[in-house]
Amino acid sequence: MPWFKGNLHTHTNKSDGDSSPETVVDWYSNNKYDFLVLSDHNHLTILDSDQTKLLLIPGEEITLNLPYTIHVNAIGIKKVIEPTIRPTKVKTLQANIDNIINSGGLAEINHPNFRWALNEKDLVQIRGAHFIEVFNGNYNTHNYGGGGKKSVEEMWDEMLSKKIKIWGVAVDDSHHFKEEFAPHRHNPGRGWVEVFSKNLSEKNILDSMRNGNFYFSNGVKFKNISFNKKKIKTLNFR
Numbered sequence: 001m002p003w004f005k006g007n008l009h010t011h012t013n014k015s016d017g018d019s020s021p022e023t024v025v026d027w028y029s030n031n032k033y034d035f036l037v038l039s040d041h042n043h044l045t046i047l048d049s050d051q052t053k054l055l056l057i058p059g060e061e062i063t064l065n066l067p068y069t070i071h072v073n074a075i076g077i078k079k080v081i082e083p084t085i086r087p088t089k090v091k092t093l094q095a096n097i098d099n100i101i102n103s104g105g106l107a108e109i110n111h112p113n114f115r116w117a118l119n120e121k122d123l124v125q126i127r128g129a130h131f132i133e134v135f136n137g138n139y140n141t142h143n144y145g146g147g148g149k150k151s152v153e154e155m156w157d158e159m160l161s162k163k164i165k166i167w168g169v170a171v172d173d174s175h176h177f178k179e180e181f182a183p184h185r186h187n188p189g190r191g192w193v194e195v196f197s198k199n200l201s202e203k204n205i206l207d208s209m210r211n212g213n214f215y216f217s218n219g220v221k222f223k224n225i226s227f228n229k230k231k232i233k234t235l236n237f238r
Contacts, residue, residue, distance in 0.1 A: 003194045003222075004205060006035035008108060009061070009073055009133070009171035010188070015040035019177040021047050027177055027188055029053040034200055039073050044080045057202050061110065062096050069117040073108035073131075074100040076206045081105075089118070090125050097129050106130040106206060108169065112152055113142035120155040124162050130210060132156055135170035135218050137190030139183055167209070169193055170216035191218045196225075 011017035012024050019027075021038060025047060028036045037059035038045040044060050058077055064070040068089040074081050081103055084095040093109070100107040108131040112118040123132070134152050135143050145151035150158075156168050170191030181187045195214040197204045208214060215222065226234040 001196055001198050004034040004055075004197055004200050005192055005194055006033060006037070006055075006057075006205070007172050007174070007188070007192050008037045008059070008075060008131075008169055009039050009110065009136070009173045010036060011040055011061075011173070011175045011186075012038055012045055014038075014043050014045045015061075017175045017177070021045050023177055024174070024188075025052050025054065025056065031189060033192070035195075035205055037073070037075055039075075042080065042083060044077070055200050055202065055205065057205065062100070064092065064096075066092075068092075069115045070096065071110040071114070072096045072100065072129075073110055074103065075106040075108060076202065077103050077105040079103070090122050093118070093122070094126055094128075097126065101128055106210060108133065109166075110171075111136040111138070111141040111143075111173065112155060113145065113149060114138075114140065116142070116149055118155075120150055120158045123155050123159055124164065126159075127164070129166055131167050131169045132159070133171055133173075134168035135191045135216065137170075137172045137174065137188075137218070138186050141173070167212050167214075168216060170218050191216065193217075194221065 012021040035055035037057045039059040039061040041063040060074045062072045064083045086092040086095050097107040107129045172188045174188035175186035193214050193216045197208040221238040223238045224236040
């Protein structure tokens with residue numbers, strides 16, 4: 001089966017991005033991506049896939065900026081999911097994840113260390129989320145922790161150690177397609193997933209991701225991965 005490259009977290013000028021959906025799609029198409037999720041804040045940005053060169057999977061970044069920050073991607077949904085508020089941040093995060101699942105989508109916990117919103121004690125209480133952003137391409141999401149705070153990879157490991165099934169992903173969280181590309185700007189092309197799927201369709205891409213048939217990267221690309229039920233046997237780099 002072939003590999004398909006995609007980005008799961010993208011913004012346009014339908015929320016706080018600087019470019020139109022068409023411009024954003026063109027950038028990813030021109031840079032050899034196979035699929036893309038447009039995930040504007042509390043908005044479902046829809047383009048006609050027949051007029052694009054890559055597969056567009058509907059998405060939304062459910063966004064709550066309260067005394068705490070909760071951002072969750074809803075991937076593969078058909079209509080906007082309104083944000084839900086509960087008495088605590090853990091209950092708020094769980095309620096929004098539940099809403100995504102009940103809508104038939106895949107739930108992704110976005111940039112836990114953004115504004116230091118979530119820690120490992122919060123995350124190990126969460127159930128049902130499909131993905132967590134281990135790498136987010138923005139400079140202010142603190143992927144690697146700091147100041148006594150754990151990295152997202154460490155928090156993900158704690159979830160896995162508690163037997164919580166959740167896949168790690170890398171994303172752009174892109175906002176800036178105009179002017180300069182620089183470390184302090186939220187540019188595309190920094191983090192992605194490579195999905196092992198029998199074909200490039202929304203159903204098969206989402207099914208493959210749900211089952212963990214993908215890897216995430218911010219640089220390395222594999223030509224082939226050989227594995228069995230117990231271990232990875234071979235890795236061939238491109």
